[in-house]
Amino acid sequence: MAITDPVEPRLFNTGQRAGYDTKFHLANATRQAQERGFEDVLIVDADAHHLNEMTHYGDIIKYIPDEVLRNEARMGERSGLMYPGFRSPQRHSLSGRILRYRNEDLEKFEDKTVHPEVEFSLREMKAIGIDYQVVFPTALLALGMHPDPFIETQLAWAYCRWLTEEVLPGSPWVKTMVYLPMNQPEACVRFVEQFGDNPGVVGFMVTSARYKPVHANDYMPLYRAIEETGLPLSFHAIYHQQERMFEGMNKFLSVHALGFIFYNLVHMTNMVMNGIPERFPKLKLLWIESGLAWIPFLMQRLDNEYLMRSSEAPLLRKLPSDYMREMFYTTQPIENHDYGLLETTLRTINAETQLLFSSDYPHWDFNLPSTIWDLPFLTEAAKRRILGENARDLFRLDR
Numbered sequence: 001m002a003i004t005d006p007v008e009p010r011l012f013n014t015g016q017r018a019g020y021d022t023k024f025h026l027a028n029a030t031r032q033a034q035e036r037g038f039e040d041v042l043i044v045d046a047d048a049h050h051l052n053e054m055t056h057y058g059d060i061i062k063y064i065p066d067e068v069l070r071n072e073a074r075m076g077e078r079s080g081l082m083y084p085g086f087r088s089p090q091r092h093s094l095s096g097r098i099l100r101y102r103n104e105d106l107e108k109f110e111d112k113t114v115h116p117e118v119e120f121s122l123r124e125m126k127a128i129g130i131d132y133q134v135v136f137p138t139a140l141l142a143l144g145m146h147p148d149p150f151i152e153t154q155l156a157w158a159y160c161r162w163l164t165e166e167v168l169p170g171s172p173w174v175k176t177m178v179y180l181p182m183n184q185p186e187a188c189v190r191f192v193e194q195f196g197d198n199p200g201v202v203g204f205m206v207t208s209a210r211y212k213p214v215h216a217n218d219y220m221p222l223y224r225a226i227e228e229t230g231l232p233l234s235f236h237a238i239y240h241q242q243e244r245m246f247e248g249m250n251k252f253l254s255v256h257a258l259g260f261i262f263y264n265l266v267h268m269t270n271m272v273m274n275g276i277p278e279r280f281p282k283l284k285l286l287w288i289e290s291g292l293a294w295i296p297f298l299m300q301r302l303d304n305e306y307l308m309r310s311s312e313a314p315l316l317r318k319l320p321s322d323y324m325r326e327m328f329y330t331t332q333p334i335e336n337h338d339y340g341l342l343e344t345t346l347r348t349i350n351a352e353t354q355l356l357f358s359s360d361y362p363h364w365d366f367n368l369p370s371t372i373w374d375l376p377f378l379t380e381a382a383k384r385r386i387l388g389e390n391a392r393d394l395f396r397l398d399r
Helices: 027-035 053-061 067-075 116-128 139-145 149-170 185-195 217-229 252-273 294-308 320-324 339-348 380-395
Strands: 011-013 018-020 044-049 132-136 174-179 201-207 233-236 285-288 328-330
Touching: 027 116, 044 116, 044 285, 044 380, 053 067, 053 139, 053 149, 116 132, 116 149, 116 174, 132 380, 139 149, 139 201, 149 174, 149 185, 174 185, 185 201, 185 217, 201 380, 233 252, 252 285, 252 294, 252 320, 294 320, 294 339
Parallel strands: 044 132, 132 174, 174 201, 201 233, 233 285, 285 328
Antiparallel strands: 011 018
């Protein structure tokens, strides 16, 4: 990320911990947007997050459908089971990154007409130069590995109601993709039916860290239901530190490097080799927060294996890589340290029509639109497609 004329952020100190005001935290991002003339460029952020939606835990759990579980959540008796959370060998914010916390003491929210989460999103969107933003949970991304599928479904339902009823109505520019509790496939269809027509919803999301195979027959009614909506189904990457192999990693950077591609690699392979794109040709698949480097690798690997053992994938009518080129991907965290490799990667995945910009803000490794705009090998038309027009078409957004 290119930085010009560094600005000293304004520090707030409450005596216990410190944070940064969004306006000052993103001062250089604002300068970048102004210098590049982004006011004339449609920019859609296909992946951003609450800093921690569990700040609003009390507001969310009131929507839990099961009365007993809702009461237990209020009493705090099952808080550990309600939200298992993340565990990592080191804190994410080490290594010189900005320590950023957001609560009412550190960043004041003054617009009483909208939810604080909307005001938070609009502040960062204005600073970065974003027109639309698709927001996802942060803490609740861990729910895919919850030991009790019933609790995952109940908490996912409560979160989706809170988000669509209390948060998203505050702005037409802030959207979401509905969390699907994929450990209970039959429940997911109800999520599609309940939330699919909401004006703030632009698709459906699976948290990738989970074990149930995505080609299981239980999911076929769900894929048909999503296909009929015309909205995309996304797989949002997340690490799972309790994964047996990852437990042997003593650095967060190691877990982060592999954890955010591991589950998407598995799900993509199962999707393609079991012919899901052939069975549901109009189902639009989007892969989020895995970066891009893994895609050419998997294309080559699956093509090579398929050509040797095509009898094991009888539903396929073309190479696995051909199906992958018809899917959609988000940019973050873009591996842009070798422009030669990156150029080849973008060509391989048909980036001009299949790639969507994403910031992943406010996470520590977020990207800015300049990571795409400054690429010397892209035409301006391609940059505009990736920064906003591809997402506008996929999510069916208004200009």
